[in-house]
Amino acid sequence: MEKPLLVTDFLDRARRNYGAHEAVLATTGERYTYDELGERADGWSAFLQSRGVEKGDRVAVLDPNTHYHLEAAYGSMQVGAIHTPLNYRLIESDFEYILNDAGVDVVYADYAYADKIESIRDDVPTTTFVTNDADEVEGDWESFDEVVAESAEYERPEMHEEEIITINYTSGTTGDPKGVCRTHRTETIHAYLVSHHGEIRDDDVYLWTLPMFHVNGWGHIYAVTGNGARHVCTRGVDAEEIFSAVRDEGVSYLCAAPTVLNRLMDYYDEHDPETLGENPVRVATAGAAPPEATIRTVEDEFDWYLKHVYGATETGPLITTSDFRRFFDQDxxxxxxxxxRQGFGYLGTEVRVVDEDGNDVPHDDATVGEIVVRGNQVMDGYWEKPEATEEAFNDRVEGYYHMGDLAVVNEEGLVSIQDRKKDIIISGGENISSIELEDTLFEHGAVADVAVVPAPSEEWGETPKAFVVPANGDVDDPGVTAADLIEFSREHLASYKVPREVEFVKSLPTTATGKVQKYELREREWDEEDRMVGEG
Structure with a gap:
């Protein structure tokens, strides 16, 4: 028997089985049951249809992690509109590009970000503008609470699993942002995988530290909802509030980029907060792994269980995890x-590491290749960009999405990223992993954060340069010298891998999800050069 895979099933199931149970703790302190969350989503659905929104039309959401985001997402998808979440850290010109590129009809924007839309509203095709606090916003904006209260009657259209239901825009670090098209099917299967590998249950309490806009909160807007678990909403990442929520609300699951883990460790060192409430805590971190020292602190001092996962916006995002317990003893x-390590592929996911000819690299933990993937959670393509789609799936090997990450594979088949293609440093013909060098520097007690990029060198073409955030926060008196850190690296690495320069900085540029934006550092270093050796 075949049943269509539709994202609307997640909220439908929660309402059917958990209607009277708490669904959401709002940032305002209000608590909503799944019945109440569903009724508010229905109100948004009815409002959209009253404004002429039809299946396939785009509805954008610009919001931190509040209940409004969940209601607008489900309310849009219930009428078959394409949910288009926006990164709230973007600037006006980015929003202008995206709203035009996607042809967005309706925008819901949180009051704190609505001014960025108001300033460009005459330059975009959008005709309907809604916010959660119209009194705080300049211009003609409607109130979300008022419009959802008007009616909950709407007509759900027939939908098919292969139809696009969300567009997630990439960060655009190498050009204009690209809209990643995700269907009911890809979203649903990814949510199933998240439910399994994240071990999500109906008694979980999920803390929203990961932006909901980021690949639909890695699928947790579906998985947490569909499993009938509780959402604890936030308006950003605050270490004190995270520990308080864990203690007071019994948070059992959250996601945190390595930079967020660093913030938590800093707060823990200064304030010694309680790290557990009534439930054990597991935390997922994504991408390049945090240093061993960070994992050690999270697990041994916080007493949280860390899951390291990996992926990209185009792949759902999650495709691998290192949480395979036959390969390690928790003690x-x-x-x-x-x-x-990035580990093995998720269920039903084929992850390979291939050389430039598309052949699998040997499992020797030394030969570097690019990660490619096939899976039911991988995107269908980029919005109205067929050439970019073709290139993404057919560079080294046909029919696989190319991740752009360089990796090795050990004899057990576990993948380990060495670097991004553009972050590998080619010094005198030798390839140097910036991640390996960063991991080494992280082990020094005076280093709070670090990013390594290639810098121009007359002798070697390019050499590693380290940007270091000192642990004491004082760039003028960091408690360690550049020479000390270089010598520390020399004690742990081959001489050609050692940084030739160290610069102390207050902070590193990051994305909204906490990933370090190395391209900004690279561009600064190579501003006066014609080209980069590694073309990073």
């Missing part, structure tokens, strides 16, 4: 070496 300190 063995050697487990960190496994948890640092």
């Amino acid at each position: 063995d300190p050697d487990r960190f070496a496994v948890k640092k």
Whole structure:
């Protein structure tokens, strides 16, 4: 028997089975049951149809992690409109590009970000503008609470699993942002995978530290809802509030980029907060693994269980995890070496590491290739960009999405990223992994954060340069010298991998999800050069 895979099933199931149970703790302190969350989503659905929104039309949401985001997302998808979440850290020109590129009809924007839309509203095709606090917003904006209260009657159209239901825009670090098209099917299967590998249950309490706009909160807007668990909303990442929520609300699950983990560790060192409430805590971190010292602190001092996962916006995003417990003993300190790796593919996901000819690299933990993937959670393509789609799936090997990450594979088949293609440093013909060098510097007690990029070199073409955030926060008196850190690296790495320069900085540029934007550092270093050796 075949049943269509539709994202609307997640909220439908929660309402059917958990209607009277708490669904959401709002940032305002209000609590909503799944019945109440569903009724508000229905009100948004009815409002959209009253404004002429039809299946396939685009509805944008610009919001931190509040209940409004969940209601607008489900309310849009219930009428078959394409949910288009926006990164709230973008600037006006970015929003202008995206709203035009997607042809967005309706925007819901949180009051704190609505002014960025108001300033460009005459330059976009959008005709309907809604916010959660119209009194705080300049211009002609309607109130979300008022429009959802008017009616909950709407007609749900027939939908098919292969139809696009969300567009997630990439960060645009190498050009204009690209709209990643995701269907009911890809979203649903990814949510199933998140439910399994994240071990999500109906008694979970999920804390929204990961932006909901980021690949639909890695699918947790579906998985947490469909499983009947509780959402604890936030308006941003605040270490004190995170520990308080864990303690007071019994948070059992959250996601945190390595930079967020660093913030939590800093707060923990200064304030010694309680790290557990009534439930054990697991935390997922994505991408390049945090240093072993970070994993050690999270697990041994916070007493949280860390899951390292990996993916990209185009792939759902999640495609691998290192949480395979037959490969490590939870009481063995050697487990960190496994948890640092990207690991194996998710269920039903084919992950390979291939050389430039498209052949699998040997499992020797030394030969570097690019990660490519096939899976039911991978995007169908980019919005109205067929050439970019073709290139993404057919560079080294046909029919696989190319991740742009360079990796090795060990004898057990566990993948470990060495670098991004553009972040690999080619010095005198030798390839240097910036991640390996960063991991080494992280082990020094005076280093709070670090990013390594290639810098121009007359002798070698390019050499590693480290941007270091000192642990004491004082760039003028960091408690360690550049020479000390260079010598520390020399003690742990081959001489050609050692940074030739160290610069102390207050902070590193990051995305809204906490990933370091190395391209900004690279561009600064190579501003006066014609080209980069590695073309990073």
